[in-house]
Amino acid sequence: xxxxxxxxxxxxxxxxxxxxxxxxxxxxxTENFFIGLKSGLTLRWIGEVWELYARTVYFSIxxxxxxxxxxxxxxxxxxxxLARAQNRWTRAFEELLVLPVAVPGLATALALILFxxxxxxxxxxxxxxxxxxxxxxxxxxxxxxxxxxxxxxLGTLEDAAASLGARFAQRFFHVVLPNARxxxxxxxxMVVTLSMGxxxxxxxxxxxxxxxxxxxxxxxxxxxxxxxxxxxxxxxxFMIVPLLIALQWLAERTVR
Amino acid sequence: MTAMIxxxxxxxxxxxxxxxxxxLDLEIADGETLVLLGPSGCxxxxxxxxxxxLEMPDEPGRVFFGSEDMTALPIERRNVGMVFQSYALxxxxxxxxxxxxxxxxxxxxxPAKVDELLALVHLDGFGARRVDQLSGGQRQRVxxxxxxxxxxxxxxxxxxxxxxxxxxxxxxRIDIDRLLRSLAITAVYVTHDQSEAMxxxxxxxxxxxxxxxxxxxxxxxxYQPRTAFxxxxxxxxxxxxxxxxxxESLFRPEDTxxxxxxxxxxxxxxxxxxxxxxxxxxxxxCGGTQLVTVETTQRRQFAVGERLHLxxxxxxxxxx
Amino acid sequence: MLTFPLAFxxxxxxxxxxxxxxxxxxxxxLTQWAFGENLVFAYSxxxxxxxxxxxxxxxxxxxxxxxxxxxxxKLEEAARSLGASPWRVVMDVLIPGLKPALISAGAICFxxxxxxxxTAFTLATRINVLPITIYTEFTxxxxxxxxxxxxxxxxxxxxxxxxxxxxxxxSTVAAAA
Numbered sequence: 001x002x003x004x005x006x007x008x009x010x011x012x013x014x015x016x017x018x019x020x021x022x023x024x025x026x027x028x029x030t031e032n033f034f035i036g037l038k039s040g041l042t043l044r045w046i047g048e049v050w051e052l053y054a055r056t057v058y059f060s061i062x063x064x065x066x067x068x069x070x071x072x073x074x075x076x077x078x079x080x081x082l083a084r085a086q087n088r089w090t091r092a093f094e095e096l097l098v099l100p101v102a103v104p105g106l107a108t109a110l111a112l113i114l115f116x117x118x119x120x121x122x123x124x125x126x127x128x129x130x131x132x133x134x135x136x137x138x139x140x141x142x143x144x145x146x147x148x149x150x151x152x153x154l155g156t157l158e159d160a161a162a163s164l165g166a167r168f169a170q171r172f173f174h175v176v177l178p179n180a181r182x183x184x185x186x187x188x189x190m191v192v193t194l195s196m197g198x199x200x201x202x203x204x205x206x207x208x209x210x211x212x213x214x215x216x217x218x219x220x221x222x223x224x225x226x227x228x229x230x231x232x233x234x235x236x237x238f239m240i241v242p243l244l245i246a247l248q249w250l251a252e253r254t255v256r
Numbered sequence: 257m258t259a260m261i262x263x264x265x266x267x268x269x270x271x272x273x274x275x276x277x278x279x280l281d282l283e284i285a286d287g288e289t290l291v292l293l294g295p296s297g298c299x300x301x302x303x304x305x306x307x308x309x310l311e312m313p314d315e316p317g318r319v320f321f322g323s324e325d326m327t328a329l330p331i332e333r334r335n336v337g338m339v340f341q342s343y344a345l346x347x348x349x350x351x352x353x354x355x356x357x358x359x360x361x362x363x364x365x366x367p368a369k370v371d372e373l374l375a376l377v378h379l380d381g382f383g384a385r386r387v388d389q390l391s392g393g394q395r396q397r398v399x400x401x402x403x404x405x406x407x408x409x410x411x412x413x414x415x416x417x418x419x420x421x422x423x424x425x426x427x428x429r430i431d432i433d434r435l436l437r438s439l440a441i442t443a444v445y446v447t448h449d450q451s452e453a454m455x456x457x458x459x460x461x462x463x464x465x466x467x468x469x470x471x472x473x474x475x476x477x478x479y480q481p482r483t484a485f486x487x488x489x490x491x492x493x494x495x496x497x498x499x500x501x502x503x504e505s506l507f508r509p510e511d512t513x514x515x516x517x518x519x520x521x522x523x524x525x526x527x528x529x530x531x532x533x534x535x536x537x538x539x540x541x542c543g544g545t546q547l548v549t550v551e552t553t554q555r556r557q558f559a560v561g562e563r564l565h566l567x568x569x570x571x572x573x574x575x576x
Numbered sequence: 577m578l579t580f581p582l583a584f585x586x587x588x589x590x591x592x593x594x595x596x597x598x599x600x601x602x603x604x605x606l607t608q609w610a611f612g613e614n615l616v617f618a619y620s621x622x623x624x625x626x627x628x629x630x631x632x633x634x635x636x637x638x639x640x641x642x643x644x645x646x647x648x649x650k651l652e653e654a655a656r657s658l659g660a661s662p663w664r665v666v667m668d669v670l671i672p673g674l675k676p677a678l679i680s681a682g683a684i685c686f687x688x689x690x691x692x693x694x695t696a697f698t699l700a701t702r703i704n705v706l707p708i709t710i711y712t713e714f715t716x717x718x719x720x721x722x723x724x725x726x727x728x729x730x731x732x733x734x735x736x737x738x739x740x741x742x743x744x745x746x747s748t749v750a751a752a753a
Contacts (some may be wrong), residue, residue: 002662017581017633020592023602027595102735104691106707107727114720153342159310160344162331164358164406174357178348199585200693204711214585214694221591221698226600233588244580 025237028230045231049220053232056216057239063126063212064195067133071191074134075141076184080176082142083149097142100135105200108135112205126210132201137194141187148183149176186250193243213239260286261307261410261442266317268302276302278466279317284410289436289443291457293450295489298463300446301414307444308412309334321409337403341415343395345387351398352383358406373401376435393424400435411436411443417452429455450490454478462486481506481574496544498522498568503575509537509549511572520565524548529558540564582634586627586694593627593699594618619701627695635688636681643677683741687734706730 031040078097082090100108112132113123122128154176161171177184199214206215213236220229261284268277277299284290292300305311307319309331319326326334345354352370359365374380377397387395396416403411416432417425433456436443447453453460454474461471462485470482481487487506494512495504498521517523524542538558539547550566581589597603597618607615617623647670655669671678693707700708706726714723 013633017630020596020630021581023595024588024592099735102687102738103731104693104707104727104734106691106693106710107731110710110714110723110727114724152347153344156340156342156344157346159331160338160340160402161346161357162310163308163336163338164402165332165335165361166357167332170361175346175348179346181348193583197583197585199587200691200707203693203697204714214587217585217591218587218694218697221587221594226595229591230595233591236588240583241580244583 021237024230024233026230027226028232028234030227032227045227046234049228049231049235052224052228053213053216053220056211056213057235059126059211060196060213060239063129063133064192066130067137067195068188068191070130070134071138071141072184072188075138075187076145076177076180079142079145079149079180079183080172082146083154094146097139099139101139105136105198106204108132109201109204112201124207124209129202129205129210129212132205133195133198136198136201137191140190140194144187144190145180145183148180148186152179154179182250186247189243189247189250193240193247196240196243260284260320260322261444262320263303263307263313264318264320266303266306266313266319268299268306268311268314268317276466277306277313280468282461282468282471284442284444287440287442288458289445289456291445291447291453291460292463293447293453293457293460293489294463295448297465299466300448300463303463304412304414304444304446307410308336308338335406335409337406337408337411339396339399339403339411339413339416341418343399343416343419345395345398345402347387349387350383351379351385351387351390354387354398355383355401355405357402362406369405373405376404377401378431392420393428396420396428397431400432404439404441409442411441413443413445415446415448418447418449425452432456454490462489479574487574492549493574494548495546496522496542496548504544505568506574507568507572509551511569512548512550513567513569514550514552514554515565515567517565519567521567523563523565526558526560526562526564529560538564540566542566580634581631582638584631586631586692586696587698588694589627589630590695590698592630593623593695597623597626619699621703624696624699624703624705627699628689628692631692631695632685632689635684639681639684640674640677643674647673680741683737687737687741690737691730691734 028045029041029043031042031044082094109132112128112135116122116128157175157179158171161175166174197214198212199218202212202215203218206212211219217229217232217236220232261282263280263282265279265281266277267279269275280303282303292303294300302311306313306317309319309326309329313319313327317327321334331338346357349357351374352367353360355373356365356370359369370383371380374382377400379394379397379401382390382394382398387398390398399416413432417428420428429452436456445453445456454477457474459471459473460477461468462477463469464485470477470486472480477486478490481490481493487493492509494507494509496507497503498505522542524540526538527541527547528539530537530539535551535553536558538550538552540550542548548566550564595601597616599614599616599618601616601618604614604616607613651669651673652665655665660668691707692705693711696703696705696708697711707730710723710726710730713719713726
């Protein structure tokens with residue numbers, strides 16, 4: 001009896017989460033939302049969305065990839081330093097690093113604007129958005145890589161490599177990086193996913209020329225008809241769900 | 257190329273204030289296996305790491321390999337082979353890649369050399385395996401092969417057998433001993449297991465609280481311990497006041513004989529009996545500060561509470 | 577799959593609530609068909625609540641799941657061997673064992689909800705929550721100092737609460753957005 005109650009409850013929650021998603025997808029491919037499915041399925045809305053908003057899709061992809069590169073270059077060495085040196089400075093730095101995650105995106109964006117707003121060229125360029133994204137996603141890269149690095153005994157492995165004659169650069173590329181790879185991959189997926197879906201910061205920072213996909217979404221919800229908004233959402237799901245599946249698959253692999 | 261190792265005025269205090277080593281001097285002969293033996297915290301691992309180049313001795317300590325002053329050189333440049341307690345095999349490399357890593361750094365890597373090394377440690381054909389597919393004993397042998405690949409001047413082993421179970425430990429002890437002898441390589445071996453120390457060492461340095469309290473051959477250490485600590489640490493030592501003497505006499509359990517009442521030096525009641533297969537260990541209450549341990553090969557059965565008359569083998573009584 | 581909604585921006589969640597409970601929403605259509613009344617609650621507190629619930633549930637699931645996996649099943653077995661009924665096992669073993677994770681999950685929900693902008697932006701046409709106020713102060717009234725001050729309040733509050741969460745559950749804090 002208890003089992004069925006639990007099952008029913010779980011199914012209810014699942015339905016609560018999934019049904020709206022299904023609805024949005026359906027709305028995006030229905031001829032007319034008010035009439036419903038009876039009006040027929042069509043790809044026309046998706047076509048219209050693409051004409052209006054293709055630029056935002058490319059922009060989002062570009063920012064996500066740029067964000068990935070920056071977080072890799074900054075985050076992996078940072079994680080290494082944090083993993084090797086275990087003193088109170090590193091712990092304080094870790095706290096500081098996590099700050100942009102705790103602080104609501106709105107506040108982070110505001111801070112950026114107030115600080116750099118005077119630099120006209122910077123303010124209007126895509127790099128401004130990039131900075132916001134990097135601030136937000138860097139902690140996730142660092143945490144992911146750090147978790148893996150801290151779990152293996154990096155110190156002894158490096159001692160062993162050193163005993164065989166390897167200098168620092170050799171040790172880093174032959175031993176440290178390969179063994180941190182699971183963390184790097186997980187962190188990379190995380191960064192790309194978060195960047196693609198980031199709204200709060202980007203909304204504050206964007207200009208009409210630097211619009212990401214989520215920003216475009218908000219725009220379409222406000223100003224376009226329901227079907228366009230839904231079709232746009234379908235495109236978003238189409239881009240983000242594969243990433244999420246990959247993240248999930250990775251997570252399961254590491255548990256094994 | 258093996259070399260003599262010399263430590264002069266070496267001491268080590270860590271930044272957080274821990275005094276790991278008090279000032280000491282040490283000489284290790286060419287081809288010798290020196291065992292650093294002691295309980296945890298005695299400084300033996302610190303000493304090994306100073307020889308390796310992973311730690312620097314405090315001023316004015318010096319480390320010499322032969323006549324060369326190595327003190328300022330980090331481990332990468334000292335050409336020593338090191339085997340760690342956790343083996344520290346690189347998980348991202350195969351067995352062959354692990355063994356060949358030192359050679360790869362020196363650009364001397366050839367498949368033939370790797371095969372030769374694997375054969376040396378009886379792991380022929382294991383080259384393609386991943387590290388996580390190996391058992392503890394196999395990993396240890398890969399670690400050995402890897403350390404020996406670069407023809408080090410000295411082999412430094414940090415409790416390499418501690419992580420293995422007893423049977424495996426005994427087997428590998430024999431293998432390591434044979435290897436060290438056949439290669440005639442200078443080796444420094446750290447352990448807290450005194451039977452391991454006795455089996456492997458040409459000389460044993462017994463350490464306590466950052467100092468070497470006695471250094472000598474296994475026989476010296478066992479039969480002529482210089483302090484109570486050494487006496488107690490190596491094997492079991494009985495202490496008992498005999499014939500109303502003022503000081504306690506020290507004698508080994510295997511030198512204690514069960515004799516007829518007339519020849520007894522002392523007597524006691526059996527408190528515990530341990531039948532160990534090839535001999536029996538008896539704990540006997542003789543009125544001293546601790547129970548007397550008697551090891552006997554007599555096959556008869558002993559009972560708790562039985563009265564025994566005992567004497568010590570002449571010449572086997574120790575004094576400190 | 578239950579944790580996918582973590583990556584949806586707040587606006588998408590708001591949009592989905594509108595699809596469900598807006599003027600042409602599914603629920604409205606159903607109630608119209610059943611009761612003759614078109615129930616629209618997307619733009620009210622109830623709609624807002626629904627949206628917030630939507631992105632909070634995955635976070636709670638993640639946090640509690642991580643802790644539940646670490647729970648030693650032997651504790652449960654021990655309790656049962658001593659005669660505890662299933663109800664008592666939940667009360668005496670499960671909930672105390674999960675307490676840190678539950679507190680942490682609660683803190684995360686609180687922090688995320690406090691800082692949620694996208695959802696409120698889409699849904700709260702008449703209601704004012706703090707992030708929206710900050711936004712309007714900044715963009716409509718150019719009251720930078722007020723916006724900044726309010727942001728500090730919001731930021732400090734959420735940081736404190738998340739710190740609390742981390743003390744109780746370690747660093748397995750689910751992504752905030």
